[in-house]
Amino acid sequence: MRTEWRWCLALLLLVGGSSLATAEPVTLESLLGEMTNRDTLARLPEPSYTCSQASSYDRNTVEPDDHNSWMANADRSQWVRIEEREVDGKLRKEFVMMDQEGPGAIVRLWATWHGPQGKPFSNGTLRVYLDGSDTPAIEGPIQQVIDQGLLAGAPLSQGVSPETDYRRRGHNLYLPIPYAKHCKVTYSTDVLMDIGARQGEALYYQINYRTYAPETEVESFSMEKLAEAKPAVRKAQDVLLEEFAPQANSSAESQATLAAGKSIEGEFTGSQAIRELSLKLEADDLPQALRSTVLKIEFDGEPCVWCPVGEFFGIGYQPSEYRSYNTQMNSDGTLVCHWVMPFKKSANFSLKNLGTQPVQVAFQAKASSWQWDDRSMHFHSVWHELYKVDTWVGADRPGDAAYDVNYATIEGQGVYAGDTLTVFNGAAAWWGEGDEKIYVDGETFPSHIGTGTEDYYGYAWCMPTKFAAPFHAQPTGDGNVAGGFSVNSRYRALDAIPFTKSIKFDMELWHWASTKVNYAPTVFFYARPGATCNIQPDAEAAAREIMRSRAQLGTLFAIEGALEGENLKVASKTAGVTTQQRSGTWRWSNEAQLWWREAAEGDELVVEFPVEQAGKYRVEFGYTKAPDYAKVDLLVNDEKALSLNGYDTQVTTHQGELGTFDLLEGTNRLTVRITGHDAKAIQRGMFGLDYLKLDRVDR
Structure with a gap:
């Protein structure tokens, strides 16, 4: 039923204005070019597509009104179905991870794994069958396919920190795999694979894929075409890793000491796009300044950005040098972002100090010309914090009182582009067992259901190790299992999620301990003028004192005098x-x-x-x-x-x-x-x- 609905949506998108008659075919090279063209996200996609996810989520997750069902947590070794295929006179069992009509493209593949009952993982075979062929277009040990270079090197194929034990890493493949008619992904192994991995090998996976309108011409992936595309692959890798310096023909900058309650302002006029924002704060209490200094931007008279600067730049409120494709913090403390932010007539921006201490600010914005059209979109960012919320409300066991936190619900037409999550964890136990649930255009069942919060953010097994890649980052993970502060970001390129009417993003708050947490999501999206979001500015939350210790949160149990x-x-x-x-x-x-x-x-x-x-x-x-x-x-x-x-x-x-x-x-x-x-x-x-x-x- 959901598949049929998604096809109807694709047809509506087609009627809505895609110029397929003159469009170039979608190819591996065109997708790599789209991934590395920063302007792409700021316009409605052409050709239009929907984005969905196949994953190993617990198939007992079926009924929102049934808590035990909706928070089911055996998110591993779950399949579309199990097939048997005769090969050389023997039956081979293949576990189907994804089976989807095209035209389309796989745009992100994440996985992690462990062997049965503590034994080593078998590193079984991943196969990708395209367009109904019985011969896989991709075949190899799953570790080699996803992150050991069989298809591409870093960052198109990249896990997390090399300091993390390989068995405890999340593994990410961003190399796109286009297909003209159909795609099926399977896994096979000689060891026990029982549903939910109660005894056997556990494979956790997420596959994000696009589905284009039926008439869209797509050139299917093959290893031969991958070889031909080597120059495009190398170029994409270089662009994703290089230090970006945008071409700009106008700029606005300011340096000032902001007293409590004061702000600085700037503006651009004409049809332009902001290409870079850079900011450096100095304060006696820099972490508090990162939370209590707020960036506000209006494009063409519409409020679009309201966010504490630390969250906007991906570090929460703990300074940490790192670099992703969209945001970074340099060694000298300068914060930089390269989200493209177009506007038709004007951009008005301000930085306001909501704290009690003076903050010294050095701010610069760079812009260049932009041809505004009926596909152009405004950039948005919203933030909110759940403060000192309970994790087990009236429950005795982990998961019994898990609940969905709404990151944001957006009405209008646009593209979901990513998010940052800042957490202060009240216990020495894992806070992020919960799964994302994303509903597009009024879906009653989410087209994206995940396998764990850390999986969504590209890592695995609640590892605290710092990592930074173009599209996934953990500048600080100290609070993951020891309690305290952590921040995760996921930025979307080819896996951005278009919506024509609405999008609702929920994340389960599923903690292993009965405690309290501060839980602050920041959402980034593009939308056509007139879009609305349920998350509104909260000056009181941004102004309050940041959480620095579990004693301050009131969750650290200790025997007095021990x-x-x-x-x-x-x-x-x-x-x-x-x-x-x-x-x-x-x-x-x-x-x-x-x-x-x-x-x-x-x-x-x-x-x-x-x-x-x-x-x-x-x-x-x-x-x-x-x-x-x-x-x-x-x-x-x-x-x-x-x-x-x-x-x-x-x-x-x-x-x-x-x-x-x-x-x-x-x-x-x-x-x-x-x-x-x-x-x-x-x-x-x-x-x-x-x-x-x-x-x-x-x-």
Whole structure:
């Protein structure tokens, strides 16, 4: 039913004014040229197309009024169907990821994976069949196809930071794959592949694809045509990576110190397009200035941009040097954007200081001529923040109270071009399990359903490592699993989403911990004059104090006066590994513990703890039990305290008393000696110390 509707929409777009009779055919080269022509997004697409997504989203996601259905989370190893194909006298099972009538083009392919139950991934075969052929146009190990250079090198084929373990990366292919009539994408492997990967290999994937009107001429991809297109591929790679310097014939600039509540203004007149905005702020509290200094732009008398400058330039409110295709922060702190912003008669822009401190501003805008026509669009950016919102409202388990956050709902005609998400995470647990749901032109079921927030932004497995590529970036990810600040951006080129009447973008807020978060999406889109958006300027939100710590957010659980186990010095150990283990799930003080693992019976761990004044103290402690924790003896300054069985059927946290001891001024010792394992335990030689707490009793 949805497929038929999308075809009707394509026909309506065709009737609406595409000049297909004179249009050049869509080819690999033309798509690469479109990707790297910054003007393209600022005009309604020609030839017209719709953009949709095939993904491994949980197929139980069917009914918005059924919460368990709508927030289903087994977003892996889900398929259109499973086929069997006879090859050389043997049956080969192929899992169909996408099956779509053309003409069209795949414009982004993202994936990540893991093997069955902790085993290595099989790196099975990805095949792309075009125009009904039984011979794949593309065939190879999935890792090589997507990000190891079988089709193209970076940035057309690019994962995330090389510092991230390869098994924990998101993998992105932006090389377009056009097709004239039909496209089918499959995956095959010799290992177990069960639906939802409850036991077998897990493949998470998203495929963004265009569908053109039926009469559109498209030249289908082939490896031979890819070879012929090598010069165009190299040129596109160079353009995406080069430092851009636009040609401009007019500019406006200003330098000023903005007192609280003050602003600077500028304007352009005539039919032009802003090609570059650059901005440098200086303030005693620069992070606060990045949030409380707001950029406002009106094009042809219509309010189009209202956004804190940090979010507008993709860094949230934490300075971080990085560069994408659209935005960047240079090493000297200068913020730059290259969104093309056309206008017919005028552009009026201002920077206003909504904060309480003075901010020094150096601002420049560059513009050049633009021929305004009936396909030209205004650039828009809107921002809002959900402040100190709860993640589990009336729920006992992760996901039970997940809910959809509306990034924006736009009425009118235009193109969705990207977004930035700034998060302050209130717990040492992953905040972004939720999926995007994008409804175009009144769809009752979204044509885009994702597999996780980080997947949408091009990475995977909630990795905190910084990365920056032309179309996906994480300038700061520290808050992903440790709690605190993170910012992600996705910028769209060939995968931009046209809409003729409306677009609604929702993202699930699906957190693994019951906590609070600040959640601030910024949306970028182009629209014909007269378009409206439900997100309105919120000066109060931009002016309020930024979140800098989880204590400020009120979500950091800590035992008052505790000596945190994870911060104590490990004096010695006879075997095993000691690390800080962080989690917001287990109710550890400071959401962390000292974790000793890979030890055996008879091994000892000695931890030092300080005492300011000698005396008799009652020593309390926090500890962990779990299915793979050991039996231990605990000694304080070589005096036996107690024996402890660390086994439990699940991970649990406990508080207890070691006893009363004469402690020395300065350094004292806690010794942990492994004495064996419970008969029911998994024997992994583990022990977890949450904290020590000293209470003097001889005064």
